[in-house]
Amino acid sequence: MYGVQMSLKYAVLGALLEGEASGYDLAKIFDVSVSNFWAATPQQLYRELERLAADGLVEARVVAQDRRPNKRMFTLSAAGRQDLAAFTAKEPRPTAARDELLVKVQALDVGDADAVRGHIAERMDWARGKLARYERVRIHLLGGLSEEDFLRDSDRIGPYLTLMRGMSFEEENLRWARRALEILDRRAANRTVQLP
Amino acid sequence: MYGVQMSLKYAVLGALLEGEASGYDLAKIFDVSVSNFWAATPQQLYRELERLAADGLVEARVVAQDRRPNKRMFTLSAAGRQDLAAFTAKEPRPTAARDELLVKVQALDVGDADAVRGHIAERMDWARGKLARYERVRIHLLGGLSEEDFLRDSDRIGPYLTLMRGMSFEEENLRWARRALEILDRRAANRTVQLP
DNA sequence: CGCACCTATTCAACGAATTGACTACAAGGT
DNA sequence: ACCTTGTAGTCAATTCGTTGAATAGGTGCG
Structure with a gap:
């Protein structure tokens, strides 16, 4: 079946x-x-x-x-x-990741670094949008309570825990992307200086 | 094709x-x-x-x-x-997440909360193991250079950027899991106090 | 007035992924 | 002698996932 x-x-x-x-x-x-x-x-x-x-x-x-x-x-x-x-x-099976952006990042050095830079920037926009929507869902779930009260008293915290996970995942996404752009930009600056 | x-x-x-x-x-x-x-x-x-x-x-x-x-x-x-x-x-398509643990967390309130607690704890062990292996890969990639020198001078940083992403993902995993366990334990403690 | 988008679902077709079983040989331990 | 683990794959069956399109009325916009 x-x-x-x-x-x-x-x-x-x-x-x-x-x-x-x-x-x-x-x-x-x-x-x-x-x-x-x-x-x-x-x-x-x-x-x-x-x-x-x-x-x-x-x-x-x-x-x-x-x-x-x-x-x-x-x-x-x-x-x-x-x-x-x-x-x-039952035991959960391990996570199976599928992120096409990272496949492109992996090959960035032989590919179009500027385009990949752009993809990372777009991912950041996406992550910010997602975070904003999550925040609205969070407010709705809390229903006026403080997080602490909600987590102590509610009889249904599963959705809140998964939402927390979604939010911190997107925040992590943003942190990584910011750092990656920083690194790419520094390299791009060095290139233009060294190639007259 | x-x-x-x-x-x-x-x-x-x-x-x-x-x-x-x-x-x-x-x-x-x-x-x-x-x-x-x-x-x-x-x-x-x-x-x-x-x-x-x-x-x-x-x-x-x-x-x-x-x-x-x-x-x-x-x-x-x-x-x-x-x-x-x-x-x-080319534009990457958005990430498609697949995490069975979070499906269980979502349903935790009507399921076996202790078992789910256990699954989260195991996920932490897994994340710690992954981080340790990533750190070894990182040392290998750097090949003796400092991160700064490597990122400035290497002609192949793609793998390093994806590795950074993997590491911060697992660190985020750990942070979330720690918080989730804290919340579950606090609730479990309250339950035993309130049900004599 | 027309066009695009929203609700609400179904169907058909194809490509991708997963599982289990199977083949072989070697190395190393008990 | 036996058992397990590792190397190096192949095959078949089935389930899963993805895309496109069809249906069909409603709502909002200019």
């Missing part, structure tokens, strides 16, 4: 902990937060929801709307919740 | 900038450094090398060994080097 690469399944079940959602809703939720640690396209989500429904891990109902296409809303079933809980106890 | 997801191709070509290597060698190189930004299994590498050779981007020669199976050694061809250089100029 399922391969070993089944985290998408649990990423979806985990997202449904927030409440009932359509495939379209999930696509948006993934876009703003889940994609930070598990990216998925809408097609993947629709397919996965189909399977989860077939396996009884989610319950589906069709909601007719006027002025809009029908939508199917999904909720976590008791079996789904149990499956998700059991999943948390 | 090729899809749009072609970074593995360039990760391999980039790794061959270091010199001639067999599929087996590449698997080891990926394991210690490249996998930090582009993970690949040996099977993927063998398949990719086959294709690269067919396309004339690498040159292959069979080396007969006694007491060992034959091996095929690959070198970057002029065409391969050009292709790699052209690749660096």
Whole structure:
């Protein structure tokens, strides 16, 4: 039935902990937060929801709307919740990184260093944008509480912890990129001096 | 011929900038450094090398060994080097994250919080090990020079920049994990006090 | 008035990735 | 003699991921 690469399944079940959602809703939720640690396209989500429904891990109902296409809303079933809980106890497999920018950085010395410089600068813009969106999500999660109170009293801190991770990841991205640009610029300056 | 997801191709070509290597060698190189930004299994590498050779981007020669199976050694061809250089100029696609640990952290509140705590602690051990190995690679890359001298004078800084990224990524991992454990432990302590 | 974008999903096709099993031989230890 | 680990790969099956396109009405903008 399922391969070993089944985290998408649990990423979806985990997202449904927030409440009932359509495939379209999930696509948006993934876009703003889940994609930070598990990216998925809408097609993947629709397919996965189909399977989860077939396996009884989610319950589906069709909601007719006027002025809009029908939508199917999904909720976590008791079996789904149990499956998700059991999943948390199993060893996670190590992270598999996939960053095309770094493939380009690796080859920078035989390639177009200026273009790569540009890519790094764009990555910084992207990271700043992501951080701003994360900060909004954070405010929303806290719901008026201080971080300390929230983390002590809330009965649902998982999403906050993963959000913290997303934020510090992007901050780290920025730090690295700043340093890399500094290094590239210093070298570019040296080159122009040494080649009259 | 090729899809749009072609970074593995360039990760391999980039790794061959270091010199001639067999599929087996590449698997080891990926394991210690490249996998930090582009993970690949040996099977993927063998398949990719086959294709690269067919396309004339690498040159292959069979080396007969006694007491060992034959091996095929690959070198970057002029065409391969050009292709790699052209690749660096193109827009990189955004990073796609895949971290199963964070899927578990997200669902921690309905799952086995102690087990997840354990997974985070293991991730810290892993990160510390990775950092130690990176530090050895760093010393090797510097070849006796100070970082400043190396970054100013070397004609190949790409690998150093990606290594920096790998190191700061793991350091960030550690910082996040420490904070997460702190939070989980504080909550666990509160629970035992409040449930007599 | 028209055009582009948003909601909401489905389908088809293809390419990429993952897993497990299998082949061989060598070196080193118990 | 046996077992494990390391070298150096290949093959087949299946799952996963990606892209493009089709459907179909609604909303906002100039």
